[in-house]
Amino acid sequence: MAEEEQTRLNYVVETVLKKRKQKEDWAIKRRERRDAKRKRKEDFKSTIKRPEQFIKEYRDKELDFIRMRNRLKLRKVSVDDLKSKLLFVIRLRGKRDMHPKTKKILNILRLPHILSGVFLKASESNLKMLLMVEPYVTYGYPNLKSVKELIYRKGCGKVEKEIVPLTNNEVIEQALGQYGMICVEDMVHEIANLGPHFVEANHFLQPFKLKCPERRLSVSKRPFKDGGDTGNREENINELISKLN
Numbered sequence: 048m049a050e051e052e053q054t055r056l057n058y059v060v061e062t063v064l065k066k067r068k069q070k071e072d073w074a075i076k077r078r079e080r081r082d083a084k085r086k087r088k089e090d091f092k093s094t095i096k097r098p099e100q101f102i103k104e105y106r107d108k109e110l111d112f113i114r115m116r117n118r119l120k121l122r123k124v125s126v127d128d129l130k131s132k133l134l135f136v137i138r139l140r141g142k143r144d145m146h147p148k149t150k151k152i153l154n155i156l157r158l159p160h161i162l163s164g165v166f167l168k169a170s171e172s173n174l175k176m177l178l179m180v181e182p183y184v185t186y187g188y189p190n191l192k193s194v195k196e197l198i199y200r201k202g203c204g205k206v207e208k209e210i211v212p213l214t215n216n217e218v219i220e221q222a223l224g225q226y227g228m229i230c231v232e233d234m235v236h237e238i239a240n241l242g243p244h245f246v247e248a249n250h251f252l253q254p255f256k257l258k259c260p261e262r263r264l265s266v267s268k269r270p271f272k273d274g275g276d277t278g279n280r281e282e283n284i285n286e287l288i289s290k291l292n
Contacts, residue, residue: 107144124174131188141183182268187284257291
């Protein structure tokens with residue numbers, strides 16, 4: 048009998064358990080309401096701008112436009128000065144302090160988002176646009192290894208208004224078969240060598256979405272040649288591609 052009393056399990060009355068469960072549910076709901084209220088306050092604060100903020104943003108945008116015009120006046124760009132006609136351009140920064148014209152040019156270059164990248168064929172007009180948006184982009188001469196790794200790892204194409212990864216050669220054959228490209232390797236060759244159908248292949252390729260490194264990039268507006276991060280990196284772009292790919 049004594050042994051039975053010792054082995055008897057402890058139990059809690061059902062009503063106590065129900066009350067305990069009810070208190071836990073109320074605590075969770077109260078916490079959720081409190082978090083939602085805090086978030087609404089934060090969102091409301093973020094939507095309200097002081098007059099000084101508007102003035103600062105306006106001045107930053109105007110200053111961006113003035114610097115853009117000065118760069119075009121003081122610096123001349125020529126395709127003949129480049130070591131390679133194939134460029135890979137990466138957008139590094141830019142949001143609030145951009146002039147609307149800067150934003151428009153970045154969209155023309157197919158760089159609407161930070162850490163997006165595109166291949167570009169060097170021309171006078173393209174180099175002029177790169178000079179205009181230089182504080183927000185960096186570019187250089189990608190080697191065959193970089194071209195291949197970018198397309199194989201992050202390559203996506205547009206088929207019937209849908210973006211699809213290049214995991215199947217049938218996708219490439221369907222879109223570019225008329226230009227003699229039936230597999231990924233054909234596309235790599237066309238891009239890397241600036242083939243006769245580079246424009247069609249590059250237009251089919253969607254901008255590459257590069258990853259953010261573990262250590263965030265501390266981007267300086269100064270040109271790369273002056274110790275900054277923007278502008279022409281020449282062959283050093285391959286090192287940056289390997290970090291972001």
